Amino acid sequence: MWTNLAPLLWESTLQTLYMVAMSTLIGTLIGGPLGIFLATSRRGELLSAPILNTVLGLVVNAARSTPFIILVVAIIPLTRLIAGTSIGTTAAIVPLTIASAPFIARLIETAIREVDAGLIEAARAMGATPGQIVRKVLIPEAMPGIILGLTLAVVSLIGYSAMVGAVGGEGLGDLGIRYGYQRFMPEVMLAVVVILIVLVQLVQSLGEWIASRFDKRAPRNRGR
């Protein structure tokens, strides 16, 4: 039996990785600038635009309060518009991205807000433009926090991707439901869960390792 199932598990794992990778990538491309803007545009801040900040904050909150499974069904017309179809793995990337972008935006906003205001002041005193402050100070200083935030986003997306079976998305979650639950094959369910645990563990460890590479705040074993 395992000889039949192994290719299936492998294929599903690749589908999950594909969905998660694409939605993280696009989600970061949208959520990154959004998060930077949210972190720097309150009244009196670097890019002070309080009204736009409030409006975008509301949009982000609205997107984040919609339960994912409802979001998936609610945006089917949009999915069809973007992906050309509303079913399948590629189509599933649309709701996953729409769920991940505001989440990533908040995570990056938090990481950027952690940067000491004194550094922004120092950069302003050097005659830096707001763009230079973002590029040369905020992003590099927030990098460890940004990496940890993205790690958290990827782990969450692995969980979300298991739900897209509801609209014909494939991947590990879908496999677990179809074989494990509907065909009474608990061993498939178990295998899916084990693979997911391993995946999450790998992502978490990798994320923490990369973040620590960026983190120069605490001296490591360099000696003083």
Next chain:
Amino acid sequence: MQAPAISFLDVTRRYPQKGGSDVIALQDITLSVPQGAVTGIIGRSGAGKSTLLRMVNGLERPSAGQVMVNGRDVGAASGSELRAIRREVGMIFQHFNLLASRTVAENIALPLEIAGERNIAPRVAELIERVGLTAQTNRYPAELSGGQKQRVGIARALATGPKVLLSDEATSALDPDTTRQVLDLLARINRDLGLTILLITHEMAVVRDICSHVAVIEGGQIVEAGETYAVFSRPAHPTTRSFLKGVTGVTMPQFVAERLRDTPEGASEAVVQITFTGTHATDPMLARLTAERGVSVNILAGAIEEIGDQPFGSLIVGIPAERAEESRRFLEEHGLLTEVLGYVD
């Protein structure tokens, strides 16, 4: 007389409050900071000194009045004009404000990158050498001591070749030894580069050690200003006097302090503090008092320091009570300052 490097003309800073009267951080400040000198602004926290300093590079804007830096009105500048002024004004901070993600060399390179300079490396190497951190070039701030971090801050502030250096409590987070070294470095930079330094502090010792000029700020107003030496020898305002306590001169020996009382009745000796100023600091005035007037003087404590490059001495002496007034007059006539601290039996 050179034009001042920085001048504040009737500068007021108000912070509007919702549904209440404005908070006035600075009121009608008029102050000139001389070219090439080290000027200190001393005040308690909340006195407005930080707001005043930040007006020089436009981090704060005056609500009224003008702030002129090298002949340009900072308060009126904005955008690229303001950024150009800022490149001519370096700043160092109490908490250093170094980028944790950049090495020493990369931190010092930052203002050069911001200014769009090419050929940054040789300039950075030269600055690192100037502040004595060659061995730490590729270290990260987390691996440095407080004093080393402030040296990086100083090198970074000097990177774009500014004419003015602002120091925001730069030594307040440092221990006394390190403070000494950082102040020495600032004094050397002032001398070698002819850089105008404006610093704020709450420690009179910092003013004593490197400032040739001082302004005392209290409740958003300058209460006293002038050459450090003059302010130290004749402090007019109570705030100045309280800052000066324990910084200049001497403290009374315990055994005298315990026996001291306010009234002269029946006392054998008056305890008098004598302040020697300027050239008089080196005159043997006490010897002359004894030789010419036959008053025997009992020295209880004394110190001579250098303030604003001039000798500044304080002595606490015991003078026979009945000769005290006469002796004080004699000394005052010869340019010394005297103050009766009390009497002992």
